[in-house]
Amino acid sequence: MEANNWLEKITAPFKTLTNTTFAKLYFAQIASLFGDAFTWLGLALLSYEISPKNAAAILASALTLRVTAYIIFSPFAGVVSEKFQRKQILLITQIARMAIVCVLPFVNAEWQLYALIFVLNVFAAFFTPTYRAIIPQIVEKETYREANGLSMATFQLLSVFGPALAGVVALWLGSTQIFFVNGATLFIAILVILSIPKTALQKGVSSYNVVPQKTWDEVLKGIRLLFTNKILRFALSIEFISAIAGAIVLVNTVGLVKTNLQLDDKHFGWIMSIFGVGAAITAFLLGSLDKSQTRRISLISGAMLIGIAISFANFVPYNGLMFLWVLAGIGQTLADMPSETLIGENIEPQDQGKVYGAHFAFSHLWWAIAYPIAGFQGTQFPDRVFLDGGLLTLFxxxxxIFIFQNKTKV
Structure with a gap:
């Protein structure tokens, strides 16, 4: 009986696919994310082709522009998703992204790359908050956590295995031609979105929102709702802490593996895969196992777990590091994932779009702050970067937790 209960919990996220509208959106997301892996691998290779000596600087600049586009435009995306047909938003953004990635193989100058990457992610900044705002409206309240968990787990898994497959395809097609693979996956996503009735995607959009209002006022309202809600403010604070720890992992693991442990690229690839798999499995299970009315334990334990895990990274061999990175991946998902469900549960449907947009912007702003911190620590204190980062995370x-104690019931 107990085994059957566990099996039911594990398979629960897949039951959300019986909802036809969510299933189509989910498969459109898979196609889009799968193609994105090809684009970002192709971007690294294209950066090297443009300037082998400055490839790292070009790639870093492109990724910075990516985050900048998210920070600037995603709050407006939330407002737009409440005022226009969501199906049109999804289609226009996907068509634009498909066109842009198919132009990337013909780039031969840095400025061209920067311009295209920025515009590409402007459209991504409008697509993602709209997609996230749709999910709580099209699935039953009782299954929203499972649907969100399945969506987040898919994102984590494709971020791990997508680049690996892209690397194999790049050997076959060539470094620049793989951009066309992303174009093809986005075309598949467009076809799937076209099959969804537009009325199904408009659920939860109040007629109040179509009345002309000042866009900037609506953007500020989304930010205000995000930060004045104590539950969401606590979750967002934990996300900032998780971003600092996560940035230290992403920026400094390569130096730890290749310099400190004297290992090769293969070992670095495995260790980052382990980190991603830990995050993905947790995202998949959390939606099924977290049936209580509180996510406070998840948020707190996630921040503490990733802090403790990375604190020991400078002092263990490779096998020990693999164990720690599984824990770190689990911790990051526990700290990050509840925010998605909390918005769906604590914000009125007519305001969810703008709040999802504000959250998407600030969650990326946290990473924009965290990356320089991680880079500075790794450059100045390479032998103790993970210890210092872990202690900072725990502090x-x-x-x-002290500030928010007894003030929130998450």
Whole structure:
């Protein structure tokens, strides 16, 4: 009986696919994310082709522009998703992205690359908050966590295995031609979105929102709702702490593996895959197992777990590091994922779009702040970067918990 209960919990996220509208959106997301893996691998290779000596700087600049586009435009995306047909938003953004990635193989100058990457992610900044705002409206309230968990787990898994497959395809097609693979996957996503009735995607959009209002006022309202809600403010604070720890992992693991442990690229690939798999499995299970009315335990334990895990990274062999990175991946998902469900559960349907947009912007702003911190620590204190980063994470987590104690019931 107990085994059957566990099996039911594990398979629960897939039951959300019986909802036809969600299933189509989910498969459109898979196609889009799968193609994105090809684009970002192709971007690294294209950066090297443009300037082998400055490839790292070009890639870093392109990724910075990516985050900048998210920060600037995603709050407006939330407002737009409440004022226009969501099906049109999804289609226009996907068509534009498909066109842009198919132009990337013909780039031969840095400025061209920067311009295209920025515009590409402007459209991504409008697509993602709209997609996230649709999910709580099209699935039953009782299954929203499972649907969100399945969506987040898919994102994590494709971020791990997508680049690996892209690398294999790049050997076959060539470094620049793989951009056309993303174009093809986006075309598939467009066809799937076209098959969804537009009325199904408009659920939860109040007629109040179509009345002309000042866009900037609506953007500020989304930000205000995000930060004045104590539950969401606590979750967002934990996300900032998780971003600092996560940035230290992403920026400094390569140096730890290749310099400190004297290992090769294969070992670096495995260790980052382990980190991603830990995050993906947790995202998949969390939606099924978290049936209580509180996510406070998830948020707090996630921040503490990733902080503790990375604190020991400078002092263990490779096998020990693999174990720690599984824990770190689990911790990051526990700290990040509840925000998605909390918005769906604590914000009125007519305001969810603008709040999802504001959240998407600020969650990327946290990473924009965290990356320089991780880079500075890794450059100045390479032998103790993970210890210092872990202690900083734990210190901030304790301060945050103290500030919000007894003020939130998440």
């Amino acid at each position: 901030l987590a304790i301060i945050t």
